[in-house]
Amino acid sequence: MTSFADVQNREAPLSLTPGDDYGAIREHFKNVGYTKEGLRQATHILGLETSANLNVIEVERRLPKEGPLRELIRLFRLGQPLSEKEATSAFLPFSIKEMVRLGLLFKDDQGYRSPFTLNLHEDLYVLGDQPSEKPSPHHVIRLNPSAVVTAAMTPRRTVASALDLGTGNGIQAMLAARHAQQVIATDINPRALNVAAANARLNGIANIEFRLGSWFAPVSDDRFDLIVSNPPFVISPKSQFVYRDSGQPGDVICRMVAQDAAARLHEDGLGVLLGNWPFIPGQDWAAEPKQWLDGCHVDVIALLNQQADPLGYTIHWQGVEHQTWESLAQTTEQWLAYFRERHIQAIATGSLIFRKRANGPYFFTGYDIPDVPATPTVGEHLLCLINHHDRIRAMKSSQDWLPMRLRPHPALRIEQTLTPASGRWEIGSSQARLTTGLAFAAQLNAITQGLLIHLGQASKTVDELIHELSSKHNLSLERMGQTCLDALQYWLLHGLIEIA
Numbered sequence: 191m192t193s194f195a196d197v198q199n200r201e202a203p204l205s206l207t208p209g210d211d212y213g214a215i216r217e218h219f220k221n222v223g224y225t226k227e228g229l230r231q232a233t234h235i236l237g238l239e240t241s242a243n244l245n246v247i248e249v250e251r252r253l254p255k256e257g258p259l260r261e262l263i264r265l266f267r268l269g270q271p272l273s274e275k276e277a278t279s280a281f282l283p284f285s286i287k288e289m290v291r292l293g294l295l296f297k298d299d300q301g302y303r304s305p306f307t308l309n310l311h312e313d314l315y316v317l318g319d320q321p322s323e324k325p326s327p328h329h330v331i332r333l334n335p336s337a338v339v340t341a342a343m344t345p346r347r348t349v350a351s352a353l354d355l356g357t358g359n360g361i362q363a364m365l366a367a368r369h370a371q372q373v374i375a376t377d378i379n380p381r382a383l384n385v386a387a388a389n390a391r392l393n394g395i396a397n398i399e400f401r402l403g404s405w406f407a408p409v410s411d412d413r414f415d416l417i418v419s420n421p422p423f424v425i426s427p428k429s430q431f432v433y434r435d436s437g438q439p440g441d442v443i444c445r446m447v448a449q450d451a452a453a454r455l456h457e458d459g460l461g462v463l464l465g466n467w468p469f470i471p472g473q474d475w476a477a478e479p480k481q482w483l484d485g486c487h488v489d490v491i492a493l494l495n496q497q498a499d500p501l502g503y504t505i506h507w508q509g510v511e512h513q514t515w516e517s518l519a520q521t522t523e524q525w526l527a528y529f530r531e532r533h534i535q536a537i538a539t540g541s542l543i544f545r546k547r548a549n550g551p552y553f554f555t556g557y558d559i560p561d562v563p564a565t566p567t568v569g570e571h572l573l574c575l576i577n578h579h580d581r582i583r584a585m586k587s588s589q590d591w592l593p594m595r596l597r598p599h600p601a602l603r604i605e606q607t608l609t610p611a612s613g614r615w616e617i618g619s620s621q622a623r624l625t626t627g628l629a630f631a632a633q634l635n636a637i638t639q640g641l642l643i644h645l646g647q648a649s650k651t652v653d654e655l656i657h658e659l660s661s662k663h664n665l666s667l668e669r670m671g672q673t674c675l676d677a678l679q680y681w682l683l684h685g686l687i688e689i690a
């Protein structure tokens with residue numbers, strides 16, 4: 191008999207011998223319907239494959255009445271123990287003995303259980319440690335929202351080399367393996383590397399090399415086309431969980447990862463980093479990352495995803511520790527004292543994408559995006575913004591706009607609000623909104639709406655459009671030119687329009 195704590199503390203919980211047929215297990219999961227669509231059809235629950243906050247009562251009531259899918263959901267999503275008969279049904283044609291040997295199952299006094307959750311992201315299977323009241327310090331975090339944001343932000347252009355720094359369950363490395371010839375995934379936690387390697391085999395991915403060690407030590411001075419990291423960025427006095435706490439003060443870890451990653455990028459290489467940093471309310475929220483990357487030969491786009499005061503931040507991160515009220519009060523005071531000592535008044539949660547270039551000048555731009563949509567089009571959008579910045583930076587004067595031909599992004603929509611006014615409907619506000627990527631929007635007035643509609647109808651130069659609109663609205667060419675160029679620049683820098 192094995193205890194859950196024993197299994198959680200194993201450095202190599204999953205067998206990785208060459209003959210282990212993880213591919214056949216993946217096919218089994220697919221065949222019995224353990225897929226995003228299969229789970230939805232069987233239970234009518236949206237997001238069962240990813241949600242961290244499942245309502246156990248609802249899931250139990252919506253489970254299929256019998257069969258392997260029922261038992262796999264109980265095992266991998268609800269963390270429930272299975273009887274011998276149920277465990278047999280879950281994995282047939284594989285034997286329970288084989289699943290125990292691989293490490294997917296263990297037996298305790300309640301029955302057969304799994305140390306792992308099994309999530310799906312896109313169509314990748316992702317094993318991660320089951321949540322527990324007392325997670326081991328080497329807990330391998332399961333698929334989680336910050337991993338999904340990191341994944342969404344990463345442009346999926348074809349590259350030769352990629353590095354996933356602090357790979358955890360391996361999700362970023364597995365996604366990179368689809369568009370990078372070779373991926374290196376590093377972690378200081380041997381358990382994480384074991385789980386990540388098993389995940390790669392479960393998904394039939396063979397171009398990831400896993401290396402144990404702290405940050406860049408396992409790659410010495412190698413350079414990469416893409417470096418992705420979702421590091422343990424939480425700012426706290428704790429060093430409790432290797433996935434959460436870096437053991438470094440303040441935002442030192444994010445600064446270090448950002449600067450060292452920038453130094454290891456090839457020309458035109460991209461870095462993607464999630465992080466937390468302090469800022470002073472009412473002042474520039476991006477001052478800190480701007481300073482991290484100043485002098486690192488990179489252009490940077492920073493996204494602000496959330497901001498919190500020290501108490502809100504403390505309570506959010508304490509949530510995972512399942513303490514008593516007394517110990518929660520104590521730890522909260524400890525965290526707040528830590529923030530007071532460092533004069534930290536607010537903490538930003540954000541993400542950075544940076545692009546290496548030997549020669550400047552460099553740009554740093556920030557966007558306040560409370561919810562980064564969990565779609566791969568975000569990475570594409572960010573790449574398009576970088577290209578548009580390049581184009582605008584290359585312009586010597588406003589004259590350079592005039593011969594350009596621009597067009598709306600195909601996923602742009604114009605939305606108007608109609609308001610009732612004395613028996614008829616009046617057009618109220620009007621906005622242009624992207625239905626893809628970061629879903630940026632811009633308010634329109636009569637002139638800018640006309641400009642956008644013209645961009646969609648004819649492939650005219652900016653100069654021709656300014657002339658047309660100037661006579662239509664009876665405005666001087668100079669004023670119309672300024673209005674149009676301001677709007678076009680804003681739209682281009684947000685990816686609402688493209689260069690034709």
Ligand SMILES: C[S@@+](CC[C@H](N)C(=O)[O-])C[C@H]1O[C@@H](n2cnc3c(N)ncnc32)[C@H](O)[C@@H]1O
Pocket residue numbers: 331332333334336337340355356357358359360361362376377378379382403404405419420421422423432433434436
């Ligand atoms: C927040 S988790 C992210 C895991 C995964 N990349 C993801 O996106 O879900 C941070 C990871 O960094 C790893 N880590 C912590 N300290 C490290 C260090 N000094 N060197 C390398 N990796 C480290 C942790 O073990 C953990 O797997």
